[in-house]
Amino acid sequence: MINEDIQYEVQVTNAYKNYGANNVFNGLNMNVTSGSIYGLLGPSGCGKSTLLHCILGTMTLDSGTIDLKVESLKDVGYMPQDLCLETELTINETFEYYGTLYKMNEKSIKTKKVELTTFLQLSNTDSYIKDLSGGQSRRVSLAISLLHDPKLIILDEPTVGIDPILRNDIWTEFTKMVVQHKKTIIITTHYIEEANQANCIGLMRNGVIIEEKSPQDILTKCNTDSLESAFLELCCNQDKNENHMAKNVPAKEVPRKNKLKKIENNIDFHRIKALFKKNWQVFSRDYMLLFSVIFLPLLQMFNFCNAIGNDFKNMPITFKNDEVNYESCKNFSTQRCIFDESFNEAMSCVVLDYFASQNYKLIEVKDQEAGEMSMNNAGNMAFIYFQRNYTKDLIKYINRDDNITEYSIFMHITNENFLFKNQIRMDVYKSYNHLMKTVLNNCNINPRTINLPVDVHTIVGNDVKIYTNGIIALFIEMTIFFLLSSFGASIVLTEKISGILNRSMFAGVNLMEFSTALFCLCTLILSVQSVLFCLISYVLFFNPIITSGLFLYSFGLLLSGWIGFLFGK
């Protein structure tokens, strides 16, 4: 029966809700008087938490209405059943974070913190939440729900894991809050006897409130002195009338929308700052996260540079030099000009010397035929053959003599591996330049006159010329994309699953602020990673990614990181 003269803080009328085939509310009615403690009791799984969520507007009814006296979330304090707190923060930091979200100034946060930690016996406020016991961390959660001095306080099992003495103190404090400050408190609890101190008890079972009276009235009605026995008796009575209850067919009405107003709709810089600070504190203290976001990608960069960024070493190359015995090359000297009458050095030694200096493994074979056969051996990368007249033909070539009928150097290169083949071809080209330089410098002729009359420049800069330079830029770009997408996704999922995002949103955070703060942290990580990647490539592996257009490249990196972040989110 609804009394017209009483002011109700919360009224639930004819509520129905299903989870699939599970009928959680079956025409439920609940009336919470303003300025009272309402103890919501019921067996596990009867739907107490669901009812609280519907009151808060985080869930909707299938039908029925919920009327609230308070209009804004600012006037509501909610302690969820799960912890829903960031365990990497200290108690102090948690107060500071939620206080800032509720737009409290530093002084009032401090005053409230002292008051609540004293009442809830939380002594060391520098302790991390992860280091607290279950009961202690629930007390912090309770304190946070009371921090902004709300009018309506909804607490889902606040006394679980708390010793009886402190539990009694907490109930005394609740009573004081109701009497002195006219607060309304709705509490769910499994400890039936502690609900003795509530002004009204609602016994919930089978989707309805089977009794809603003061503890004394319930005891009198059931003629017992324990709430537990009264509850058992009321359950038995309900079971007797079960058939009658089951006949209640849910009336499918559209539930009335009386959602609590959000604390604020506009974007607030202080909340973004608080979110960023919290995210940073959590990120910098979570060593597993640091390892996977900072250290693993750097390790991957090392691996990549080692595998792709460097020249291959010790590749076996067979050769046959018919111009001179390879042993004689050890006494080779290039002090004289190749055009001198008395010049009798074998220039094939310069080429072989160059290949040896580039860390190729040179293997001499007995003749040209054996060399060509060696190309059938797995692992042999190339065969070089110098004819007897190599140096003489070289002089003719330099002199543009038309009498050269055939090449005096032959080379076979493996087709087995594109990367190996590419490197050997580049080194053949370089060995030719080296040879010309060696030959012509001693004759005071500019070697460039014999080189190709083409100066090759790549658009990204003079140093960036080869495959390994290009591929590293691509690798960094892709790593940044996937790093940021997985980081963004993991943060959003963790916050959602642990209920921290909901709790923050309950304290006024909107999705835009949450995304902006996360975006700022991602940009910071992205910038640090990009700089470290480039340093590793340039400094440790001498692999230039880019020598001009740095601004454009950095912007490209930022863009792919941001796209990755949005993709993950």
Ligand SMILES: Nc1ncnc2c1ncn2[C@@H]1O[C@H](COP(=O)(O)OP(=O)(O)OP(=O)(O)O)[C@@H](O)[C@H]1O
């Ligand atoms: N998201 C969901 N999807 C499907 N079923 C759900 C969902 N949430 C809760 N339920 C079911 O609804 C019923 C009521 O759950 P609720 O958590 O509200 O109960 P409770 O009374 O708070 O339980 P406890 O006292 O153990 O916390 C349970 O049977 C539960 O399995």
